[in-house]
Amino acid sequence: MLFDRYGRPLDNLRITVTTACNYNCVFCHREGEETNNTQLTPDQITDVATAAYSLDIRKFKITGGEPLLREDLPEIIHSLKSIGKGIEVSLTTNGYLLEDKLNRLVDKGLDRVNVSLHAVSPQTYVAVTQVKGQDKVLRGLSLAKDYSLPVKLNYVLTKANVGELEKVLDYASKMGFNVNLIELIPQGKGKEIFDKLYVPAEEVLPLLESKSSRVEVRPLHSRPIFKLETGIQVEVIANYCNPFFCAGCTRIRLTHDGKLKTCLNRDDNLVDIRNTLMDRSHEKLYKLRESIIKANFLREPFFKMNGYGATTYDGKITCPLRKIAQLSLSHEEKKKK
Ligand SMILES: Nc1nc2c(ncn2[C@@H]2O[C@H](COP(=O)(O)OP(=O)(O)OP(=O)(O)O)[C@@H](O)[C@H]2O)c(=O)[nH]1
Ligand code: SF4
Numbered sequence: 504m505l506f507d508r509y510g511r512p513l514d515n516l517r518i519t520v521t522t523a524c525n526y527n528c529v530f531c532h533r534e535g536e537e538t539n540n541t542q543l544t545p546d547q548i549t550d551v552a553t554a555a556y557s558l559d560i561r562k563f564k565i566t567g568g569e570p571l572l573r574e575d576l577p578e579i580i581h582s583l584k585s586i587g588k589g590i591e592v593s594l595t596t597n598g599y600l601l602e603d604k605l606n607r608l609v610d611k612g613l614d615r616v617n618v619s620l621h622a623v624s625p626q627t628y629v630a631v632t633q634v635k636g637q638d639k640v641l642r643g644l645s646l647a648k649d650y651s652l653p654v655k656l657n658y659v660l661t662k663a664n665v666g667e668l669e670k671v672l673d674y675a676s677k678m679g680f681n682v683n684l685i686e687l688i689p690q691g692k693g694k695e696i697f698d699k700l701y702v703p704a705e706e707v708l709p710l711l712e713s714k715s716s717r718v719e720v721r722p723l724h725s726r727p728i729f730k731l732e733t734g735i736q737v738e739v740i741a742n743y744c745n746p747f748f749c750a751g752c753t754r755i756r757l758t759h760d761g762k763l764k765t766c767l768n769r770d771d772n773l774v775d776i777r778n779t780l781m782d783r784s785h786e787k788l789y790k791l792r793e794s795i796i797k798a799n800f801l802r803e804p805f806f807k808m809n810g811y812g813a814t815t816y817d818g819k820i821t822c823p824l825r826k827i828a829q830l831s832l833s834h835e836e837k838k839k840k
């Protein structure tokens with residue numbers, strides 16, 4: 504397994520299969536990538552994943568844009584699963600096309616799915632996504648339940664839909680789905696609306712605490728996990744000004760156009776592998792491995808500890824230590840005792 508200069512393991516490759524999307528969410532960041540029509544072929548994606556596998560990466564996350572727009576997505580899933588033993592392939596989607604496409608994905612070995620559900624009320628759903636897609640998404644989610652496919656609901660917390668959180672939790676509890684409660688980040692379109700719509704996760708912690716029997720911390724991003732009395736769990740994804748989040752970062756990204764991206768928030772240290780992906784020689788796998796090793800070396804926490812607060816890697820933003828970070832810290836300290 505590779506570790507970066509900060510001791511963080513690399514166990515996860517996020518693959519952007521397209522930047523196209525049938526939604527227009529107010530906070531979309533498209534994994535920090537520019538939008539255009541370029542996309543890698545299933546073979547190119549599989550070559551990078553094969554090199555990653557040889558470096559002990561076993562978790563592949565398919566993202567976008569909206570991955571279900573790709574007609575060859577079943578083929579991509581099949582070839583990723585065929586690389587070797589112990590591979591987990593998961594997918595992040597807005598869910599609009601799930602009801603039409605899920606059976607083929609499950610058939611090809613999809614292990615689990617994260618589906619956006621930012622609101623249960625149709626009006627708020629449309630206000631956030633700009634699409635009247637909620638009924639279709641709910642039907643797709645029911646189908647996923649029928650297939651016993653593990654589901655996480657992605658709920659992005661904003662001023663526009665904070666009133667929907669309880670309803671989303673009730674729905675998730677009824678369906679037995681876990682929830683990712685995701686803070687807005689000033690990235691992509693999120694940058695324009697951040698000041699207007701940002702709600703710190705701290706504001707909803709009392710609600711989560713009142714519904715939970717205990718709290719744990721996931722090693723990935725030191726994410727607090729609230730175990731609800733209804734049996735589901737809510738994972739808090741609060742990256743902004745949170746050095747503990749970045750300390751637990753174990754991923755790199757393969758962009759839609761063939762670059763290795765070391766951090767969601769950075770495009771100044773990409774490793775360009777486009778030429779290697781065109782290479783037809785037997786050295787291709789070796790070169791891709793070298794590129795992943797290089798990208799891993801370039802990884803660094805975007806938010807770093809700085810005294811009792813945090814700063815970005817380049818010192819452009821400074822922030823006080825957040826309560827959400829302290830929650831992760833106090834949990835770690837309790838474990839050590
Ligand atoms: N800053 C930052 N945010 C991330 C990172 N990974 C995921 N996120 C945020 O978390 C949201 C949900 O991500 P998903 O792709 O659904 O999956 P995940 O929860 O990260 O991963 P799994 O738990 O393995 O399913 C994304 O939309 C991002 O906003 C990361 O490495 N850095
Ligand atoms: S569904 Fe995802 S990719 Fe599409 S607009 Fe919304 S946030 Fe962006």
Ligand code: SF4
Pocket residue numbers: 724742748749752753765766767768803804805806
């Ligand atoms: S370093 Fe921090 S901001 Fe960058 S990808 Fe990792 S968790 Fe996200």
